[in-house]
Amino acid sequence: LDGPLPDFGAIPNLVYVDASGNDFSGTIPTTVGSLTRLRVIDLGRNELSGPLPDELGQADRLERIIVNHNNLEGTISSDIASLPRLTQLNVRNNMLDGQIPESIGEMGNYWAENGTRRKKTILLDGNELEGDLPETIGSIDGLNTLSLQGNNFKANQFLPQTICDLETFPSDDSFNLEKIFSDCEQVDCRCSDACQCIDGSPIGTVHEIIAQKGPF
8 A cells, every 4th residue: 555644534433553564655644642552553664754743642542553664753742652541552663763852761651550461661762862861761661672772862862760770670570671772882781681782883683582472
């Protein structure tokens, strides 16, 4: 399939959108923000351009945002980063820039507050993100996987202590941190047992490991 994406806002009861692995082009319709029941949007591996719409931050039932391997530009908005039910943010291999919002520490807070904890996955590798990593990342309840390599983060910085302090003992029923992928010459994550130092170029390693673990 190719051409522009349909106007998802015209289908108000949408819960799950999977248009991945096609040749869709153009921008992501801003009307996705009006989908009050939307839980998953998977637009990965297309030819989409333009921004990651701020309006996505209005779809407060979203649990998974998957837009990897496109040509998206611009920043990740504070509202998207702090979506209350979000468990997976996969923006790998785009051209997103700016800093990671401080509000990311609130990502997926709904689950812990309601006694149903969920593991969280944040895949940021292969973009043009910059600056320092916010300490608030370490506040994400159930942070399981974090990938950082292949960005323009401030060089020679250390992982925030809030992430270093997270428990890392892996098990199927735990909510501990299991994997951090980073170019350690840029963001040194070796304070954590979850650290895996890799070079700064986007490679398949992260995708392959996550694929083996199954869906989040």
